[in-house]
Amino acid sequence: MGSVADDPFIRVRGLRKVYRKGDREFLAISDASFAVAAGELVALVGPSGCGKTTLLKILAGLQSYDSGEVQIGSAAHSFDPSRDIGMVFQQALLLKWRRVLQNVMLPAEILGLPTRESRERAHGLLAMVGLSGFEDKYPYELSGGMQQRAAIARALIHDPKLILMDEPFGALDALTREKMNLELLNIWKKSGKTIIFVTHGIAEAVFLGTRVVVLTAGPARMADNIEIRLPEPRTLDVKTSEAFGDYSRRIYQLLGFG
Amino acid sequence: MAGETVRRYGLAILAHLALIVVWYLVVTYRHVPAFIMPSPFATVATLGGTNYDWIGNTLVTASEIFGGYFLAVAVGVVIAIAFSWSSTAEAAVMPLLVSLNMIPKVALGPLFIVWFSYGIFPNTIIAFSISFFPILLNTARGFREVEPELLELVRSLRSSKWQTFVKIQLPSALPYIFSGMKVGAVLAVAGAIVGEFLGSSRGLGYLMLQVQVTLDTAAMFMAVILITLIGVVLYGMVIGVERLVIVRDARIQ
Numbered sequence: 001m002g003s004v005a006d007d008p009f010i011r012v013r014g015l016r017k018v019y020r021k022g023d024r025e026f027l028a029i030s031d032a033s034f035a036v037a038a039g040e041l042v043a044l045v046g047p048s049g050c051g052k053t054t055l056l057k058i059l060a061g062l063q064s065y066d067s068g069e070v071q072i073g074s075a076a077h078s079f080d081p082s083r084d085i086g087m088v089f090q091q092a093l094l095l096k097w098r099r100v101l102q103n104v105m106l107p108a109e110i111l112g113l114p115t116r117e118s119r120e121r122a123h124g125l126l127a128m129v130g131l132s133g134f135e136d137k138y139p140y141e142l143s144g145g146m147q148q149r150a151a152i153a154r155a156l157i158h159d160p161k162l163i164l165m166d167e168p169f170g171a172l173d174a175l176t177r178e179k180m181n182l183e184l185l186n187i188w189k190k191s192g193k194t195i196i197f198v199t200h201g202i203a204e205a206v207f208l209g210t211r212v213v214v215l216t217a218g219p220a221r222m223a224d225n226i227e228i229r230l231p232e233p234r235t236l237d238v239k240t241s242e243a244f245g246d247y248s249r250r251i252y253q254l255l256g257f258g
Numbered sequence: 259m260a261g262e263t264v265r266r267y268g269l270a271i272l273a274h275l276a277l278i279v280v281w282y283l284v285v286t287y288r289h290v291p292a293f294i295m296p297s298p299f300a301t302v303a304t305l306g307g308t309n310y311d312w313i314g315n316t317l318v319t320a321s322e323i324f325g326g327y328f329l330a331v332a333v334g335v336v337i338a339i340a341f342s343w344s345s346t347a348e349a350a351v352m353p354l355l356v357s358l359n360m361i362p363k364v365a366l367g368p369l370f371i372v373w374f375s376y377g378i379f380p381n382t383i384i385a386f387s388i389s390f391f392p393i394l395l396n397t398a399r400g401f402r403e404v405e406p407e408l409l410e411l412v413r414s415l416r417s418s419k420w421q422t423f424v425k426i427q428l429p430s431a432l433p434y435i436f437s438g439m440k441v442g443a444v445l446a447v448a449g450a451i452v453g454e455f456l457g458s459s460r461g462l463g464y465l466m467l468q469v470q471v472t473l474d475t476a477a478m479f480m481a482v483i484l485i486t487l488i489g490v491v492l493y494g495m496v497i498g499v500e501r502l503v504i505v506r507d508a509r510i511q
Contacts (some may be wrong), residue, residue, distance in 0.1 A: 097429050
């Protein structure tokens with residue numbers, strides 16, 4: 001994990017995005033700047049309507065922006081926008097008509113990767129996310145948490161350098177969510193990917209992130225960029241530590257709580 | 259699972275048989291005159307009559323229904339696909355089609371006869387015109403209701419338009435296409451028969467008008483049953499293909 005200062009993998013500077021609806025303008029992001037080193041797990045936290053999702057879509061190349069600079073890739077870590085992005089959404093969005101294995105293979109098919117190798121990879125990834133034996137099930141035969149794990153495997157199938165996650169566990173119940181957080185840390189450690197994780201859960205952001213970028217709504221702006229130094233590997237014990245409380249409190253304050 | 263299937267089919271078949279039994283009992287024990295309501299046996303017996311050309315007339319009606327229906331499926335799905343590719347086309351053409359759909363298709367029958375003369379063709383066109391719109395409407399809706407985030411997911415992989423269509427949009431829309439096809443199947447049957455009533459020299463609808471004059475009610479019953487059977491075969495085919503193509507969870511009931 002290189003330090004951010006030397007050779008950032010993602011560099012966002014003075015990013016501004018305005019939505020226009022007729023004559024009216026909505027400021028979605030004003031002047032966001034942050035950098036992410038390769039292999040970091042950065043949490044973007046903020047209330048609904050603060051532009052987190054917009055920021056993620058801009059990083060994915062799905063949306064334009066009005067001014068500023070977004071640069072992904074560095075000398076040490078090249079980046080090909082067509083095949084180095086994996087996405088996970090709040091809904092698993094598995095294709096109902098495909099079995100789990102074929103769902104995981106979708107990005108590989110679109111990118112035209114060799115079938116046999118990607119099938120082997122898909123088996124490996126499903127084992128990693130704990131879905132061995134479910135390859136031939138249809139999505140409706142899986143629980144919500146299992147569907148989301150399959151979606152994570154799908155995001156990893158083409159071995160992208162950057163994983164963008166938009167509230168991936170937001171639709172799950174609290175306990176499943178805790179479990180998925182631990183598993184995500186595990187997957188992140190094993191895969192060594194750079195992950196950007198959008199959430200409105202402050203505890204979730206502090207627990208997962210090596211860095212938390214705090215965005216506020218009304219007016220939408222970037223409030224802070226906090227490096228989280230908590231003992232590794234992170235276990236549930238971390239959540240009861242004093243440092244964890246301090247980070248959380250600081251983010252609550254930035255978001256206007258007390 | 260298997261037991262449940264047997265139970266369901268068993269009950270369905272029993273209900274059909276029960277209707278025939280009730281029909282038989284009512285006619286026999288209430289002494290209903292045969293020109294009002296013939297018995298099931300008398301109805302089936304008309305098939306033996308040589309002067310009605312049951313096979314020929316059934317084939318004519320079936321070809322009108324199937325021809326009009328499959329034409330409607332093809333045209334409806336193709337137009338819906340075009341709409342999904344061009345929102346301008348949809349915005350321009352859809353309102354026009356909605357207006358055209360308000361025309362009672364039956365009212366067009368006499369016109370079709372003027373344009374296309376008597377016969378199988380104008381009746382096929384009536385069957386087409388009446389079953390086309392629900393197929394188009396449902397299919398178009400299927401294409402509209404594709405999860406936007408799913409489209410973003412494949413867009414982030416820079417998928418081609420064709421890949422997006424084949425891998426995401428078409429399979430997402432398929433349950434809706436079948437839903438429209440089921441509605442259309444019922445309407446196509448009605449369309450073809452109305453066409454035959456309005457003007458034709460062959461077909462089961464034509465035959466019904468002929469035997470009405472001689473008060474051969476049993477033959478009318480038989481004609482209705484055969485028309486229904488054609489519809490059942492068509493509907494059954496649609497449902498059969500749907501089961502093959504669409505995962506249980508995605509079917510629209």
